[in-house]
Amino acid sequence: MHINAFGISGGKDSSALMLWGLFRSSYPKESLRFTFCDTGNEHAFTYEHVRLLESLSIREGGPKIEWLKPERDFYELALHKHRFPSAKARFCTEHLKIIPGIAWCNARLAEGHTLLSHSGVRAGESLKRSTLPERDMNGMLLVEEYRPLLRWTIEDVYAIHKEHGVPLNKLYAAGAKRVGCFPCIMSRKAEVRNIALNFPDRIAIIAHYEGEFMRRYGRYSSFFASKTVPLRFRNTEFKKADRTIEFVASIQNVVEWSMTGKRAKGHYTDDETLFDGSCESGFCE
Numbered sequence: 685m686h687i688n689a690f691g692i693s694g695g696k697d698s699s700a701l702m703l704w705g706l707f708r709s710s711y712p713k714e715s716l717r718f719t720f721c722d723t724g725n726e727h728a729f730t731y732e733h734v735r736l737l738e739s740l741s742i743r744e745g746g747p748k749i750e751w752l753k754p755e756r757d758f759y760e761l762a763l764h765k766h767r768f769p770s771a772k773a774r775f776c777t778e779h780l781k782i783i784p785g786i787a788w789c790n791a792r793l794a795e796g797h798t799l800l801s802h803s804g805v806r807a808g809e810s811l812k813r814s815t816l817p818e819r820d821m822n823g824m825l826l827v828e829e830y831r832p833l834l835r836w837t838i839e840d841v842y843a844i845h846k847e848h849g850v851p852l853n854k855l856y857a858a859g860a861k862r863v864g865c866f867p868c869i870m871s872r873k874a875e876v877r878n879i880a881l882n883f884p885d886r887i888a889i890i891a892h893y894e895g896e897f898m899r900r901y902g903r904y905s906s907f908f909a910s911k912t913v914p915l916r917f918r919n920t921e922f923k924k925a926d927r928t929i930e931f932v933a934s935i936q937n938v939v940e941w942s943m944t945g946k947r948a949k950g951h952y953t954d955d956e957t958l959f960d961g962s963c964e965s966g967f968c969e
Contacts, residue, residue, distance in 0.1 A: 685715065686798045689827075691785065692720045692737060692749055694730035694853050695863045697833065700841040701804035702737055703848055704832055706744050716741075718749040719788055723780040724757020727866040727883070729854040740850065752784040758865060759893050766897070767905045769869055776869065782824050789825050801829045806836050858882050869907065877942035890935040906932045913941040 688711045692698050705716055718741060720734050738749040754761070761779055762768045769776040792799055801822055807814040813834075822829035833841070845852060855863050859878040862868070866886060867879050879886050890907045897905040904922045910932040917940055918931040933941070 686800070687717050687792055688715045688800050688802060689717045689719065689789070689792075690802045692718050692734060693864050694720070694726065694733045696841050696845070696852055696856065697804035697806060699733070699737060699850065699853070700836070700844050701802060701833055702741070703844045703850065705802065706741060706746055707844075707848060709832070713745045713747075716746050717792075718747060719752050719785070720749050721752045721754070721781045721784050722757075723754070723776070723865055724759065725865040727855055727863070727886070729858075730863050730866065733853040736850070740848070750788070752788055754780045754784050759889075762893065762905070763896065763900065766901055766903075768907050770909050771870065774869075776865070785825055789827055793827075799827050801825055801827050803829055803831045804833050805831055806838075806841075807834050808837060869909075871908075873942050876938055880939040880942060887935055887939060894934055904932065907935050908933060908938050913938055917941040 688705065688709070690698075690702055690705050692702055702718060705711060705718075706713075718738075722731075734749060741747060741749065756764055756779070758776060758780060761776065765775060767773075789799060789801070803822075805813050805816065807816070816831060816834060818832070818834050819828065819830050821827070842852075853860075853863050855866070859882060860866070861872070861875060866883075867875060867890075871879075894904065894906060897903060904920060906920065906922075910918065910922070910930070913933045915931070917937045918933045919937060920932050920934040922930050922932045924930060
């Protein structure tokens with residue numbers, strides 16, 4: 685049979701995509717497949733939201749959401765690699781999202797099905813996404829991909845949630861600008877501040893695993909890259925391969941910095957050094 689595949693992250697756009705598939709696509713319900721890649725670094729609110737979406741799908745005659753588990757979750761993967769992922773070594777998306785997604789697609793094709801993948805990316809999210817076509821080949825999953833929400837505005841996303849009585853993931857009401865990995869290695873300064881103030885348990889988890897690298901391997905790995913914060917906030921020693929010492933920022937250092945200065949503006953300055961807070965893969969939000 686022909687399968688219409690939808691990846692669900694628990695974020696507002698992928699939720700809107702699922703609602704589009706259920707209520708507006710005119711696809712036969714039996715052709716729908718919904719998957720959720722569990723990275724092991726999700727907030728409980730995200731799991732709760734995915735289960736809510738699954739209940740809605742079942743009520744409307746659609747399928748359950750298939751939970752895809754990677755070989756190792758986020759923190760197990762980092763320990764296996766002896767380091768946290770970074771902007772230049774973003775192996776998290778590859779191992780936690782793309783590889784499980786490819787395996788799922790290949791299994792369906794091996795069963796003799798045809799497959800159309802659907803993405804909830806929107807042109808208004810970034811310059812790069814504004815250049816995407818509505819249909820082409822997904823270069824990662826190696827199947828045809830359709831982007832039905834490409835020309836949607838954020839208002840359209842909110843509207844379809846309201847139309848079908850589906851609340852947004854509770855993380856948004858708590859000040860989160862994005863969901864998916866919580867936090868993401870690409871988080872903005874304001875996101876770190878919000879998480880530290882409202883979800884301190886997430887900071888504690890990171891602190892535990894930063895310490896785990898030292899306990900296991902005798903060397904430090906920081907969740908955020910050393911250049912994330914100004915030098916005066918870096919007070920954790922890191923021994924380089926040449927045995928020289930430099931200072932990097934522990935998660936506690938990053939939290940201290942997040943409580944200072946003006947709100948991050950999306951560019952590098954002395955006190956506002958940060959990533960752009962986005963991942964262009966389309967898999968994480």
